[in-house]
Amino acid sequence: MIAQLNTEIVIGSLKLKNPIMPASGAFGPEMKDAIDFNELGALVPKSITRLPQPGNRTPRVCETTAGMINSIGIQSKGLDYYMKYTIPEFAAYSAPLISSISADSVDEFAEMSEVIGNHPDVDALELNISCPNLKGNGEAFGMNAEVTESLIQAVKNVTDVPLIAKLTPNVTSIQDIALAAEAGGATALNVANTLLAMAIDTESRRPLIGNIMGGFSGPAVKPVIVRMIYQVSQVTNLPIIGCGGIMNGKDALEMIIAGASAVQVGTASFIYPTAMPDILEEIKDYMKRHAIYDINELVGSIQVD
Amino acid sequence: MKQHFMPIISNQQVSSRYWHMVVDSSRLTSPIEPGQFFHIRCSQGSFPFLRRPFSIYRINESTIEFLYLVKGEGTQEMTHLQAGEMLDVVGPLGVGFSLDKSADTILLVARGVGIATLAALAQEAVEKNVKCAAILSARSKDDLLAADLLQGFGAEVYKVTEEDGTSDVANVEEIIRGILKRNKIDGIYTCGSRRLSRLSQNIANEYHIPGEIALEEHMGCAMGACFACVCDVKEDTGVKSVRVCLEGPVFSLEKVVLG
Ligand SMILES: Cc1cc2nc3c(=O)[nH]c(=O)nc-3n(C[C@H](O)[C@H](O)[C@H](O)COP(=O)(O)OP(=O)(O)OC[C@H]3O[C@@H](n4cnc5c(N)ncnc54)[C@H](O)[C@@H]3O)c2cc1C
Numbered sequence A: 001m002i003a004q005l006n007t008e009i010v011i012g013s014l015k016l017k018n019p020i021m022p023a024s025g026a027f028g029p030e031m032k033d034a035i036d037f038n039e040l041g042a043l044v045p046k047s048i049t050r051l052p053q054p055g056n057r058t059p060r061v062c063e064t065t066a067g068m069i070n071s072i073g074i075q076s077k078g079l080d081y082y083m084k085y086t087i088p089e090f091a092a093y094s095a096p097l098i099s100s101i102s103a104d105s106v107d108e109f110a111e112m113s114e115v116i117g118n119h120p121d122v123d124a125l126e127l128n129i130s131c132p133n134l135k136g137n138g139e140a141f142g143m144n145a146e147v148t149e150s151l152i153q154a155v156k157n158v159t160d161v162p163l164i165a166k167l168t169p170n171v172t173s174i175q176d177i178a179l180a181a182e183a184g185g186a187t188a189l190n191v192a193n194t195l196l197a198m199a200i201d202t203e204s205r206r207p208l209i210g211n212i213m214g215g216f217s218g219p220a221v222k223p224v225i226v227r228m229i230y231q232v233s234q235v236t237n238l239p240i241i242g243c244g245g246i247m248n249g250k251d252a253l254e255m256i257i258a259g260a261s262a263v264q265v266g267t268a269s270f271i272y273p274t275a276m277p278d279i280l281e282e283i284k285d286y287m288k289r290h291a292i293y294d295i296n297e298l299v300g301s302i303q304v305d
Numbered sequence B: 001m002k003q004h005f006m007p008i009i010s011n012q013q014v015s016s017r018y019w020h021m022v023v024d025s026s027r028l029t030s031p032i033e034p035g036q037f038f039h040i041r042c043s044q045g046s047f048p049f050l051r052r053p054f055s056i057y058r059i060n061e062s063t064i065e066f067l068y069l070v071k072g073e074g075t076q077e078m079t080h081l082q083a084g085e086m087l088d089v090v091g092p093l094g095v096g097f098s099l100d101k102s103a104d105t106i107l108l109v110a111r112g113v114g115i116a117t118l119a120a121l122a123q124e125a126v127e128k129n130v131k132c133a134a135i136l137s138a139r140s141k142d143d144l145l146a147a148d149l150l151q152g153f154g155a156e157v158y159k160v161t162e163e164d165g166t167s168d169v170a171n172v173e174e175i176i177r178g179i180l181k182r183n184k185i186d187g188i189y190t191c192g193s194r195r196l197s198r199l200s201q202n203i204a205n206e207y208h209i210p211g212e213i214a215l216e217e218h219m220g221c222a223m224g225a226c227f228a229c230v231c232d233v234k235e236d237t238g239v240k241s242v243r244v245c246l247e248g249p250v251f252s253l254e255k256v257v258l259g
């Protein structure tokens, strides 16, 4: 008899059929021609803002060694459009829908979370706390432990769906922010968003990104993210979603072994439209090869002497 | 937006800066239109890892061709690809040109490698019995690559270059006005230069000739998901931001906002 592989992961009330999901901003309904959305662990649309916003000037992306920098600027059609069109479009699939939210203030996060979180087709919220707090000093919410805690708390007060805090890696101690998010009532932590970065064209001496700086993603960032997943898993029992630089099954497994219960795939899909299903297959092959029949056994299974 | 591996038939240098690649497209099932593009892995290795967008230069029975300028790391790597190897592409992508088959003559205004995008349209024009006039602008005569191809299609070709001191906008404008006097131009198509695009836009407005422009913008996914390659177009409801990879790369010349 061939033993069944269990790839199901549970995060609060969220049941993921497998640990592979897209990273916000690197996934859209247009990709349905390339992959079967029902085969994903969850669906995570691009972060939404309350009001429509145009996004940043171009060029919005550039390639660097083994990575890319982006500064899209959360181009968004606003909350009304999202409720009316985006949610129903993704609700048509069996995979759970995780709505990613960006906001300018704690109050706005709460307002939006109440509206989106209470929609029956939304299964969880991912709070993009890497965006700047415009009512504060403009630094990202997720750079300050107190702000992070009060933000999650405020959202927790208005909705019952699982809350995933998407941490920014641009901090001195990611553990402090992780603990603050846990104290605020987060269900899970996404480690992490992009690393703030910059690249210059030496011929013209101009920045390669219209917005001068942007978020660094792709394979180059993976060791930093693996380190952070490990550090965060040492201080909290919250489930971790690893994100940053996954290109293949081995990369995903590295994060799972470091302590991630699930992973998100962003940049890789730009190069290989079928990256997510391919990664899942590679994980299953690994499980068979190592006779591990439940993916949960791998989570945090790092061997340190 | 399917990924395909197409056998490379040839990949050769055709001038000091340009290369030409022919690939076997016989296993491709989706139709390919002039103006559409493929998102191409430039290297057999892992890096550079982002794909690069390239227009389809020629569409044949069972092959397609690319004409590319060696610009940076990606296109440099592309020159190392050899016949017999597989070209890793995603596509065909985007919205191509529309060509009214009742048109008498169309005008192509191409700068540099912009001709790689417009050549397939010239080919379609021949097939539809539409005449073609083309202005090819380039740095040097060596860069005027597709002139022979276009002349072979029966196009009336005007070449302007920096080398000859003929490529300034004023001179191109004079040539266009001359062409408009002698022909019934029913469409203006442009690619490759902001300055010539603005000129084409102004002339199209002045003569009430419909036109199209193929835009280039740095792309991430090229599938419409990431919103990296945006531009503005004028709609009845105001200015709208659209994705070059999905809603384009070909846009109405009248509507596009040229920055
Ligand atoms: C729809 C479309 C069709 C195109 N068709 C052709 C064609 O038929 N022939 C041809 O020679 N070129 C074409 N280009 C331009 C071509 O994509 C760039 O020259 C190429 O990406 C340069 O890559 P590189 O690594 O050699 O240069 P680099 O300058 O080192 O590239 C660095 C990064 O910037 C991006 N980039 C640089 N220039 C451009 C550009 N003009 N447009 C988009 N991205 C750019 C690259 O993709 C890469 O990610 C087209 C562009 C678009 C958007």
Ligand SMILES: Cc1cc2nc3c(=O)[nH]c(=O)nc-3n(C[C@H](O)[C@H](O)[C@H](O)COP(=O)(O)O)c2cc1C
Binding pocket: A023, A024, A025, A026, A046, A047, A070, A072, A074, A100, A128, A166, A192, A193, A194, A215, A216, A217, A218, A219, A221, A243, A244, A245, A246, A264, A265, A266, A267, A268, B220, B226, B228
């Ligand atoms: C083009 C682009 C747009 C992104 N937009 C968002 C966004 O709207 N919200 C968000 O939380 N993260 C956004 N991200 C970050 C990704 O979700 C992810 O955290 C990051 O890309 C690292 O993962 P990767 O290396 O697998 O791409 C974006 C990333 C890219 C490349």
